[in-house]
Amino acid sequence: MTVQKATNIVWHGGNVTKNDREKLLNQKGVVLWFTGLSGSGKSTVAREVERRLYEAGHLAYVLDGDNIRFGLNRNLGFSPEDRKENIRRIGEVAKLFADAGVITITAFISPYRADRDNARALLPKGEFFEIYVKCSVEECEKRDVKGLYKKARAGEIQEFTGISAPYEEPLTPELVLETAKETLEESTNKVINFLVAQGVIKQKGDIE
Numbered sequence: 001m002t003v004q005k006a007t008n009i010v011w012h013g014g015n016v017t018k019n020d021r022e023k024l025l026n027q028k029g030v031v032l033w034f035t036g037l038s039g040s041g042k043s044t045v046a047r048e049v050e051r052r053l054y055e056a057g058h059l060a061y062v063l064d065g066d067n068i069r070f071g072l073n074r075n076l077g078f079s080p081e082d083r084k085e086n087i088r089r090i091g092e093v094a095k096l097f098a099d100a101g102v103i104t105i106t107a108f109i110s111p112y113r114a115d116r117d118n119a120r121a122l123l124p125k126g127e128f129f130e131i132y133v134k135c136s137v138e139e140c141e142k143r144d145v146k147g148l149y150k151k152a153r154a155g156e157i158q159e160f161t162g163i164s165a166p167y168e169e170p171l172t173p174e175l176v177l178e179t180a181k182e183t184l185e186e187s188t189n190k191v192i193n194f195l196v197a198q199g200v201i202k203q204k205g206d207i208e
């Protein structure tokens, strides 16, 4: 892929600041970067966190394969280069959503540490939180939500994460969800409590 550098382009800030939008929404615009194997529970927990926040009057939005790999990134596959570009674009989109004041939840395998670190580097400290959705390959394969592990074992899918492609575990994630040990409710509560502790949202009592 040829990468063209932007020249003679000037970044425009608006008249309304991120801080203004955050006041309007009564929350901080941040990125919750979920990472984990296929079937680990990224989408399930992300959707539940989004729902719980919505019920409490907060604006959250989940970025995942449904709205990214079918649209913006429809030209990308699963080679290391394509995954890198996938994550790079998602990092940039997430940054814009956070700037809009939204609690932005990304739910992608994002198997490479360097790619996740690059996404983190796009945001100021305290606005990007890596959440490791931890679940063994064995358990994910047992769940086999989409039947992809079976296909990967049969050699029908190449470069499948955890089977024939690497997954680099986060070294210092802000939060770890152990979805084989916790219920969905427990994992969701951990995220909500974390958001309160970080000052992203205010009262825990609002989020039951």
Ligand SMILES: Nc1ncnc2c1ncn2[C@@H]1O[C@H](COP(=O)(O)OS(=O)(=O)O)[C@@H](OP(=O)(O)O)[C@H]1O
Pocket (backbone or CB within 6 Å): 037, 038, 039, 043, 065, 069, 078, 082, 083, 084, 086, 087, 107, 108, 109, 110, 111, 146, 148, 157, 158, 159, 160, 161, 165
């Ligand atoms: N080769 C291979 N490896 C891993 N996953 C595969 C592959 N081919 C298709 N799929 C399906 O694509 C989903 C992963 O897409 P991501 O964009 O999250 O992947 S990545 O972050 O770029 O690695 C993943 O969805 P999730 O199960 O939601 O994680 C799979 O359903």
Ligand SMILES: Nc1ncnc2c1ncn2[C@@H]1O[C@H](COP(=O)(O)OP(=O)(O)O)[C@@H](O)[C@H]1O
Pocket (backbone or CB within 6 Å): 036, 037, 038, 039, 040, 041, 042, 043, 044, 045, 107, 143, 145, 178, 179, 180, 182, 183, 184, 185, 187
């Ligand atoms: N504690 C848990 N948290 C999230 N998902 C869980 C949990 N326990 C079991 N599951 C199940 O695991 C599967 C996870 O699938 P999914 O959310 O699509 O994973 P991913 O988005 O990481 O590919 C779902 O079928 C979900 O019901």
